[in-house]
Amino acid sequence: MMRIRSLRPGHMAAALLSAGLVSATDAGPRNVILFVGDGMGVSTVTAARILEGQMHGNPGEENALSFEEFPALALVKTYTTDMQVPDSAGTMTALVTGVKTRSGVISIGPEADRGDCEASKAYTLETLLEVAEQEGYRTGIVTTTSITHATPAATYAHAADRNWERRGAIPEESRDTCADIAQQFVAFGYGDGIDVAFGGGREMFLPATEADPEDDGATGAREDGRNLVEEWLASGEGRAFAHDQAGFEALPSEAQVLALFEPSHMEFEADRAEDAGGEPSLAEMTAAAIDRLANDRGYFLMVEAGRIDHAHHFGNARRALVDTIALADAVAVAAERTDPADTLIVVTADHSHTLTIAGYPVRGNPILDYVRDAAGEPQRDAKGQAYTTLGYANGPGALVDRDAEDAIAVPTDGDYQQTATHAMYIETHAGEDVPAYARGPHAGEIAGVMEQNELHGVMLRALFGADSATRETR
Numbered sequence: 001m002m003r004i005r006s007l008r009p010g011h012m013a014a015a016l017l018s019a020g021l022v023s024a025t026d027a028g029p030r031n032v033i034l035f036v037g038d039g040m041g042v043s044t045v046t047a048a049r050i051l052e053g054q055m056h057g058n059p060g061e062e063n064a065l066s067f068e069e070f071p072a073l074a075l076v077k078t079y080t081t082d083m084q085v086p087d088s089a090g091t092m093t094a095l096v097t098g099v100k101t102r103s104g105v106i107s108i109g110p111e112a113d114r115g116d117c118e119a120s121k122a123y124t125l126e127t128l129l130e131v132a133e134q135e136g137y138r139t140g141i142v143t144t145t146s147i148t149h150a151t152p153a154a155t156y157a158h159a160a161d162r163n164w165e166r167r168g169a170i171p172e173e174s175r176d177t178c179a180d181i182a183q184q185f186v187a188f189g190y191g192d193g194i195d196v197a198f199g200g201g202r203e204m205f206l207p208a209t210e211a212d213p214e215d216d217g218a219t220g221a222r223e224d225g226r227n228l229v230e231e232w233l234a235s236g237e238g239r240a241f242a243h244d245q246a247g248f249e250a251l252p253s254e255a256q257v258l259a260l261f262e263p264s265h266m267e268f269e270a271d272r273a274e275d276a277g278g279e280p281s282l283a284e285m286t287a288a289a290i291d292r293l294a295n296d297r298g299y300f301l302m303v304e305a306g307r308i309d310h311a312h313h314f315g316n317a318r319r320a321l322v323d324t325i326a327l328a329d330a331v332a333v334a335a336e337r338t339d340p341a342d343t344l345i346v347v348t349a350d351h352s353h354t355l356t357i358a359g360y361p362v363r364g365n366p367i368l369d370y371v372r373d374a375a376g377e378p379q380r381d382a383k384g385q386a387y388t389t390l391g392y393a394n395g396p397g398a399l400v401d402r403d404a405e406d407a408i409a410v411p412t413d414g415d416y417q418q419t420a421t422h423a424m425y426i427e428t429h430a431g432e433d434v435p436a437y438a439r440g441p442h443a444g445e446i447a448g449v450m451e452q453n454e455l456h457g458v459m460l461r462a463l464f465g466a467d468s469a470t471r472e473t474r
Helices: 012-019 042-055 088-097 117-122 128-134 150-156 179-187 230-236 245-251 269-274 282-293 307-312 317-337 456-462
Strands: 030-037 073-079 138-146 196-200 241-242 257-260 298-305 343-348 356-357 390-395 420-422 433-440 448-451
Touching: 030 088, 042 241, 042 356, 073 298, 088 128, 088 150, 088 456, 128 138, 128 150, 128 456, 138 150, 138 307, 150 179, 150 298, 179 230, 179 390, 230 241, 230 257, 230 456, 241 245, 245 282, 245 298, 257 343, 257 390, 257 456, 282 317, 298 456, 307 317, 307 420, 317 343, 343 456, 390 448, 433 448
Parallel strands: 030 298, 030 343, 073 448, 138 196, 138 298, 196 257, 241 257, 390 420
Antiparallel strands: 073 433, 343 433, 356 390
């Protein structure tokens, strides 16, 4: 039995292929779609399930999100090699490389310290997207964050620090040795390059001297003067770029495509209709990606609902839950467009957040509202104050003066920040296990309590047709 643990970091998938534990095949398409709800812990799923049901006029508790109908379910341990409560960089690295590593680093091994440029180059980890490209599969990235943000970046880049999204963010002494993440996207050298990339992050690709095409007064953020969008377009035949809804809808169906809808992250789903240039929903981007990637060989697609995490950090449960429902809509689209006989769909999270569901609200009580009894009266805490069903263990909600005249007093208001126990300007991640849901080839291997990096092996086997392989952790 081959022991994955003994493999040199960065060569796990290649060794499995060469050893025959998995094998690329022309027997038919083999596809994997990995959905990542960034920060989507169990409490987030539960609250979003209830909110979606209530949005359809039902009590809510009986509802099920699209991916909750999948037959396979597991709990996933999210710790990194150096942190009990992790970040997105280390956890996404585990998902796409099969190796647990440090928090804060992008697809490099735990042997390299965060911020150590030289060491990072010696311990790069091969990603599932890179392997898929090498084997002639099509590949895609869809995210509601900047495509250089930690989760999408881990699929194609290798960086000693997740914040090295542009050249100016790298320490000066390392800028000529380690490429920034946006540059690595453009210089991606596996196969014929990434076929589909939809998300935000224009500022990381445009020079600081160039005006943003949509946002008045905004410019690019690159101090090196490079226009990476133009470089990407020039580096492949027939490539196409879009920055707004109209451009997205006009993208050719056969070309390699890049769409960057915002200077930074895309809008929250709850605010998307107000965007000046218009931007597609996560479901629309997912549908467009699948339609372009489908072929006789196979594909790997990563879809991230990245702003669930951001809304939680802001202490704003409403936006986090609406973005979780948007993820469920995207999963439903993927399920409709794919065959479970040849496509593994995995839905999971990189880590959790400190969201809590508490009190004794009556059945069907609006999940975003105050805890109320059967008579509709708010329940009160020991100080006589009404409190909401949803709260956070820490975060900016503890800093809100609930008695101030200008305080937002209605919990269902879009900008309401739920009460938090400990005052912090930014709410933190949480360390409990997160769920993983799956359907399709090898979905049955996703069961019980798993190490996060074990999900990589399941996806690898689904892509390359192995009947069995070990479940080892690093």
